[in-house]
Amino acid sequence: MAKAPVLTPRADDFPRWYQDLINKAELADNGPVRGTMVIRPYGYGLWERMQSEMDARIKAAGASNAYFPLFIPQAYLAREAEHVEGFAPELAVVTHGGGKELEEPVVVRPTSESIINEYFSKWVQSYRDLPLLINQWANVVRWEMRPRVFLRTTEFLWQEGHTAHATYEEARDYAAYIHKEVYGDFMVDVLGIDVVLGRKTPGERFAGAVNTLTLEAMTGDGKALQMGTSHELGQNFAKAFHTQYLSKDGGQEFVWQTSWGSSTRMLGGLIMTHGDDNGLRVPPRLAPVQAVVLAIKGEEAVLAEARAIGERLTAAGIRVHVDDRTDTPFGRRAVDWELKGVPVRVEIGPRDLESGTAVLARRIPGGKEPVALASLARLIPGILEEDQALLLTQSRERRESRTADVSTVEAAVEAAGAGGWARIPWALLGAAGEAGLAEHAVTVRCLVAEDGSVPDRDDAPGNVAVVARAY
Amino acid sequence: MAKAPVLTPRADDFPRWYQDLINKAELADNGPVRGTMVIRPYGYGLWERMQSEMDARIKAAGASNAYFPLFIPQAYLAREAEHVEGFAPELAVVTHGGGKELEEPVVVRPTSESIINEYFSKWVQSYRDLPLLINQWANVVRWEMRPRVFLRTTEFLWQEGHTAHATYEEARDYAAYIHKEVYGDFMVDVLGIDVVLGRKTPGERFAGAVNTLTLEAMTGDGKALQMGTSHELGQNFAKAFHTQYLSKDGGQEFVWQTSWGSSTRMLGGLIMTHGDDNGLRVPPRLAPVQAVVLAIKGEEAVLAEARAIGERLTAAGIRVHVDDRTDTPFGRRAVDWELKGVPVRVEIGPRDLESGTAVLARRIPGGKEPVALASLARLIPGILEEDQALLLTQSRERRESRTADVSTVEAAVEAAGAGGWARIPWALLGAAGEAGLAEHAVTVRCLVAEDGSVPDRDDAPGNVAVVARAY
Numbered sequence: 057m058a059k060a061p062v063l064t065p066r067a068d069d070f071p072r073w074y075q076d077l078i079n080k081a082e083l084a085d086n087g088p089v090r091g092t093m094v095i096r097p098y099g100y101g102l103w104e105r106m107q108s109e110m111d112a113r114i115k116a117a118g119a120s121n122a123y124f125p126l127f128i129p130q131a132y133l134a135r136e137a138e139h140v141e142g143f144a145p146e147l148a149v150v151t152h153g154g155g156k157e158l159e160e161p162v163v164v165r166p167t168s169e170s171i172i173n174e175y176f177s178k179w180v181q182s183y184r185d186l187p188l189l190i191n192q193w194a195n196v197v198r199w200e201m202r203p204r205v206f207l208r209t210t211e212f213l214w215q216e217g218h219t220a221h222a223t224y225e226e227a228r229d230y231a232a233y234i235h236k237e238v239y240g241d242f243m244v245d246v247l248g249i250d251v252v253l254g255r256k257t258p259g260e261r262f263a264g265a266v267n268t269l270t271l272e273a274m275t276g277d278g279k280a281l282q283m284g285t286s287h288e289l290g291q292n293f294a295k296a297f298h299t300q301y302l303s304k305d306g307g308q309e310f311v312w313q314t315s316w317g318s319s320t321r322m323l324g325g326l327i328m329t330h331g332d333d334n335g336l337r338v339p340p341r342l343a344p345v346q347a348v349v350l351a352i353k354g355e356e357a358v359l360a361e362a363r364a365i366g367e368r369l370t371a372a373g374i375r376v377h378v379d380d381r382t383d384t385p386f387g388r389r390a391v392d393w394e395l396k397g398v399p400v401r402v403e404i405g406p407r408d409l410e411s412g413t414a415v416l417a418r419r420i421p422g423g424k425e426p427v428a429l430a431s432l433a434r435l436i437p438g439i440l441e442e443d444q445a446l447l448l449t450q451s452r453e454r455r456e457s458r459t460a461d462v463s464t465v466e467a468a469v470e471a472a473g474a475g476g477w478a479r480i481p482w483a484l485l486g487a488a489g490e491a492g493l494a495e496h497a498v499t500v501r502c503l504v505a506e507d508g509s510v511p512d513r514d515d516a517p518g519n520v521a522v523v524a525r526a527y
Numbered sequence: 528m529a530k531a532p533v534l535t536p537r538a539d540d541f542p543r544w545y546q547d548l549i550n551k552a553e554l555a556d557n558g559p560v561r562g563t564m565v566i567r568p569y570g571y572g573l574w575e576r577m578q579s580e581m582d583a584r585i586k587a588a589g590a591s592n593a594y595f596p597l598f599i600p601q602a603y604l605a606r607e608a609e610h611v612e613g614f615a616p617e618l619a620v621v622t623h624g625g626g627k628e629l630e631e632p633v634v635v636r637p638t639s640e641s642i643i644n645e646y647f648s649k650w651v652q653s654y655r656d657l658p659l660l661i662n663q664w665a666n667v668v669r670w671e672m673r674p675r676v677f678l679r680t681t682e683f684l685w686q687e688g689h690t691a692h693a694t695y696e697e698a699r700d701y702a703a704y705i706h707k708e709v710y711g712d713f714m715v716d717v718l719g720i721d722v723v724l725g726r727k728t729p730g731e732r733f734a735g736a737v738n739t740l741t742l743e744a745m746t747g748d749g750k751a752l753q754m755g756t757s758h759e760l761g762q763n764f765a766k767a768f769h770t771q772y773l774s775k776d777g778g779q780e781f782v783w784q785t786s787w788g789s790s791t792r793m794l795g796g797l798i799m800t801h802g803d804d805n806g807l808r809v810p811p812r813l814a815p816v817q818a819v820v821l822a823i824k825g826e827e828a829v830l831a832e833a834r835a836i837g838e839r840l841t842a843a844g845i846r847v848h849v850d851d852r853t854d855t856p857f858g859r860r861a862v863d864w865e866l867k868g869v870p871v872r873v874e875i876g877p878r879d880l881e882s883g884t885a886v887l888a889r890r891i892p893g894g895k896e897p898v899a900l901a902s903l904a905r906l907i908p909g910i911l912e913e914d915q916a917l918l919l920t921q922s923r924e925r926r927e928s929r930t931a932d933v934s935t936v937e938a939a940v941e942a943a944g945a946g947g948w949a950r951i952p953w954a955l956l957g958a959a960g961e962a963g964l965a966e967h968a969v970t971v972r973c974l975v976a977e978d979g980s981v982p983d984r985d986d987a988p989g990n991v992a993v994v995a996r997a998y
Contacts, residue, residue, distance in 0.1 A: 085646060085649075087595075087596035087598070087642075088596070088599070088600050088603070088642065088645065089596060089598040089599075089600060089633050092596035092597075092598055093596065094593070094594070094595050094596065094646055095593055095594040096593055097591035097592065097593045097661065099593075100591070100592050100593045100594055101591070101592070103594075104592060120568035120571070120572070121568065121571050121572070121575060122565070122566055122567055122568045122570075122571045123565070123566040123571055123574075123684065124558075124565050125558035125559070125560060125563035125564065125565065125682055126563075126635075126666055126668070126682050127558070127560040127563055127619075127668075127681075127682065128559070128560075129559050129560060132559070144626070145625060145626050146625060147623075147624075147625075147626075148598075148621050148623070148624045148625075149621065149622065149623040149624070150619050150620065150621050150622075150635065151620065151621075151622045151623065152618075152619070152620040152622065152632075153618075153619045153620070153670040153681075154616060154617060154618075154619075154670030154671075154672065155615070155616050155618075155670075161623075162560050164597075164621065164635075171558075171559065174559065175556060175565055178556075184852070184854060184855065190568065194666075195597055195665075195666065197597070197598075199624040199625030199626075200625075201625065210598075210624075211596055211597050211598065213594065381655075383655060384655065
């Protein structure tokens with residue numbers, strides 16, 4: 057009789073597989089308030105690595121971290137008409153504080169454009185104060201009707217960047233820089249996800265933006281997931297909040313702004329892109345644990361060698377965990393690390409010790425082989441590089457093989473229904489075609505130029521719409 | 528005519544000086560909702576350094592980071608009677624979400640013992656799951672009637688540790704370890720503050736704890752500031768949330784717990800301990816910028832040398848910022864870095880360049896002298912070490928010289944009123960004396976043993992009460 061699978065197979069029920077994986081790999085639990093989540097230590101360890109890699113790129117882009125309040129007066133949101141219209145249905149409202157009803161209810165931030173502009177308008181006086189480049193790591197709340205852990209939660213963690221510039225061109229270029237060199241670089245290079253970079257159609261823009269740039273990943277079931285967005289806000293918030301500066305010529309000018317965000321949703325993207333029927337597969341550059349050394353038995357010589365291997369691998373620059381919980385059966389621990397997607401397992405027991413070897417198990421391509429103890433620290437760095445590249449290749453191959461070029465709305469709907477993406481010339485589709493797709497729960501994920509680059513306007517000739525069902 | 532001081536002198540009005548410093552050094556602004564704050568980039572940079580140093584120590588103590596929801600069902604708090612009584616007056620309550628009135632209002636976390644225990648009770652099954660050592664970096668909300676930036680704010684940032692252990696002794700020892708080796712080590716060694724470690728009296732304990740350990744700093748005006756606390760929770764929350772484990776003997780036992788927190792309040796402690804009439808003085812081990820290189824004029828040769836010095840200092844392991852904003856007058860920039868408390872300024876202009884020197888200005892002891900360019904990278908690391916030690920010495924000397932040994936409540940009140948601390952035998956003071964002090968807004972900050980160590984019970988013979996007015 058075949059062993060029962062640890063997870064619901066992806067082919068049977070992809071959303072169920074996703075939820076199983078999150079539970080069994082101990083990534084997260086549902087919170088007590090509907091739509092909230094508890095991020096467990098292993099899941100949070102992945103998020104900490106994401107933060108660390110992303111934060112370094114954000115700082116390299118010249119931005120500084122700061123922190124703005126969780127509570128925003130309702131009136132602030134209302135100052136930008138599209139913004140409040142977009143967010144009003146999702147707000148959480150605090151009506152009581154310190155045992156009393158508040159004179160003015162406050163909202164829990166769904167995003168911080170409004171409160172940040174209130175301060176930008178004080179801090180920016182002259183052209184010397186520009187560009188002002190701020191980022192914040194924070195929690196935000198958007199009341200969620202159809203929650204799904206990591207992908208759509210009532211509370212989530214994110215970074216939100218907010219910048220003010222002297223000219224339209226500077227703001228446009230900065231939004232594009234964050235899109236490509238911060239988000240694109242991180243997602244391709246660290247997450248190993250072959251995201252498509254494109255431009256949102258007017259109907260899919262952020263509430264209050266004049267242009268939204270997006271990064272879209274293809275999930276294991278051929279849907280799309282928005283992994284991050286970078287917005288040009290034009291002067292919309294500047295005008296609403298009177299964020300003006302004294303120019304070199306002595307005139308008062310409104311600033312040009314951007315905002316950009318990426319969130320714990322990326323954890324969902326990571327799982328849905330790289331996970332397989334045995335669990336998660338974590339790209340080595342991201343992995344909080346790149347190699348786990350498992351002592352098979354609790355004999356002192358085995359434990360000592362496991363720890364010695366751990367030290368040698370650490371010295372070789374590898375992030376290592378030594379699993380010496382030998383009061384838990386070895387098989388259960390091996391399955392657990394498989395579920396958690398640690399790229400390399402080094403398994404060592406009494407017989408290995410005798411032969412001077414350990415078993416090296418690779419999670420990403422799969423497979424096991426004995427390796428001389430003395431070779432481990434030399435071999436593993438190369439294996440991790442290979443695995444990193446392999447995940448990106450698999451992600452690219454999936455996207456390429458499951459994307460169809462089509463020329464009618466019907467064909468696009470069919471492709472999306474069959475678990476894939478479609479590409480259709482935007483000139484053929486247009487806003488009317490976009491509305492037609494929506495009837496089938498298919499959306500334009502983004503527009504890309506003929507050569508695959510990000511178009512600088514919606515209606516540039518040759519623009520292609522990438523359409524799919526989305527999470 | 529003497530130049531007007533940049534800040535209100537401390538001797539004139541210490542609280543006003545504090546607020547002036549926070550504004551002028553651009554550390555924080557008040558938020559729009561009463562009691563909230565905006566932490567500006569330089570203030571947040573200090574917090575990021577605190578987080579980084581503290582996080583490393585917390586991880587070395589074996590704890591893992593995780594994240595629990597902001598929103599807690601009201602019923603959770605109510606399960607532990609003292610806990611809800613302590614926090615009810617400070618709660619912010621969300622009554623509306625997603626455009627509707629909620630069936631059950633939720634509170635914004637004031638601290639997370641309750642929600643974390645809900646999950647500990649699911650995660651802990653057997654003795655193999657213990658100890659469970661969790662930390663979270665998060666924002667919390669406590670509605671504040673008398674807010675003061677960093678010290679008492681309606682929303683603040685903190686870390687809160689929560690652990691579960693198999694035995695009373697393990698929990699007690701872990702709370703003590705965090706108190707001394709994590710908090711104490713960080714505050715003395717990095718913040719350069721000569722905190723007193725002690726034990727709270729029963730009246731000053733955390734709501735729901737059986738023992739609270741504290742670290743108290745003396746401020747520049749001789750008051751006390753609580754910098755962090757570590758609590759033994761006994762089995763109070765375990766019983767309220769049924770957090771039980773299967774022991775090795777096969778019995779069901781309640782776990783023993785600890786919780787411990789430190790917050791953005793430490794920024795207030797830093798300012799109030801090390802600030803002087805010219806601004807902040809940041810201990811080098813904490814400083815996000817340890818040395819700033821100021822180009823006095825915008826000539827190309829000066830800018831090039833300033834950047835070259837920056838590179839050499841960076842290569843010597845120093846955190847450096849090159850200030851080349853030569854369109855702002857040099858004097859204003861020098862005052863700005865003085866306010867921000869950067870330990871070392873290297874000032875270079877055309878004449879310095881000719882003589883192959885730069886002016887080295889030291890913020891902490893004060894003073895300026897020309898130094899050969901070639902010597903900077905060799906000299907500065909030693910200077911930073913000296914400055915770090917000097918701040919700690921000054922903090923210790925202040926505390927020692929402004930602490931009086933007394934034997935009556937009246938004398939203690941007088942010492943506290945004169946801007947100092949008093950030490951009085953706990954056997955003389957007792958709960959009745961504590962109540963007497965309270966009438967004069969003087970509190971027992973902590974109990975210490977005769978030899979200065981942390982007593983293991985309230986009424987140990989020789990216990991001394993440290994009493995003061997407190998922020």
